[in-house]
Amino acid sequence: MRKRIKYLWESAVDLLLPRTCPVCRQSLDTDERYLCRRCLATLPRTHFEDIPFNPFEQAMMAGPRIERAVSYFYYDRGGAYASILHDIKYRGMPALGRWMAARAATDMAPGGCFDGIEAIVPVPMHRHKEIDRGYNQSRVIAEGLADVLRCDVVDALVATRGHATQTRKSVQERLDNMRDLFALDTARSPLVAGRHVLLVDDVVTTGATLLACARVLSTVPGVTISAFTLASARLQS
Numbered sequence: 001m002r003k004r005i006k007y008l009w010e011s012a013v014d015l016l017l018p019r020t021c022p023v024c025r026q027s028l029d030t031d032e033r034y035l036c037r038r039c040l041a042t043l044p045r046t047h048f049e050d051i052p053f054n055p056f057e058q059a060m061m062a063g064p065r066i067e068r069a070v071s072y073f074y075y076d077r078g079g080a081y082a083s084i085l086h087d088i089k090y091r092g093m094p095a096l097g098r099w100m101a102a103r104a105a106t107d108m109a110p111g112g113c114f115d116g117i118e119a120i121v122p123v124p125m126h127r128h129k130e131i132d133r134g135y136n137q138s139r140v141i142a143e144g145l146a147d148v149l150r151c152d153v154v155d156a157l158v159a160t161r162g163h164a165t166q167t168r169k170s171v172q173e174r175l176d177n178m179r180d181l182f183a184l185d186t187a188r189s190p191l192v193a194g195r196h197v198l199l200v201d202d203v204v205t206t207g208a209t210l211l212a213c214a215r216v217l218s219t220v221p222g223v224t225i226s227a228f229t230l231a232s233a234r235l236q237s
């Protein structure tokens with residue numbers, strides 16, 4: 001009975017407010033959540049978890065030792081799958097981010113790429129920006145992973161100032177721009193000492209943001225670092 005009421009309710013909500021797939025913009029069936037079956041089936045997976053020294057791991061070479069770096073799917077700027085990221089970040093859909101991250105963990109964990117992970121650390125967002133948006137998209141992705149991997153999300157990092165816009169800058173300029181952009185949270189960072197943490201962001205484009213965070217995180221005694229992003233640009237390898 002409860003299921004029937006839930007179904008009726010969802011059908012009514014669909015009528016009032018048609019839910020659409022962010023990729024193809026077709027309306028979703030009541031049993032589809034967030035993405036339609038077709039777009040999920042054709043998700044352009046990176047399969048980085050199966051590639052030794054994958055492009056993401058290569059991009060992280062300039063920083064401290066990273067155990068593994070994996071992404072769930074590829075996106076192209078302006079491409080259909082980029083709209084998932086856009087919806088999570090700018091269209092107020094944190095639940096989509098959490099759901100996609102949980103799917104990623106469910107799909108990828110059996111291959112062992114998250115083995116040994118003890119805590120999840122999201123790339124932080126500057127406090128003012130987070131208040132503005134209402135949430136940090138990296139944190140909702142971290143929460144979706146944590147739901148499946150059953151470990152804690154620890155806000156071990158803080159953003160000390162806002163980002164300047166990063167487009168049209170070289171990697172070196174981006175790195176310079178990011179110096180001192182992140183710092184350890186003095187109260188929470190001791191919680192990841194001696195643990196294997198998964199550093200999480202929504203996307204990796206050049207790796208500069210994750211590198212800057214990994215550098216700061218690596219100063220915690222005994223910490224081991226892996227990295228995850230929901231999506232990856234087509235990185236040059």
Ligand SMILES: [Zn+2]
Pocket residue numbers: 021022023024025026035036037038039040
């Ligand atoms: Zn679709």
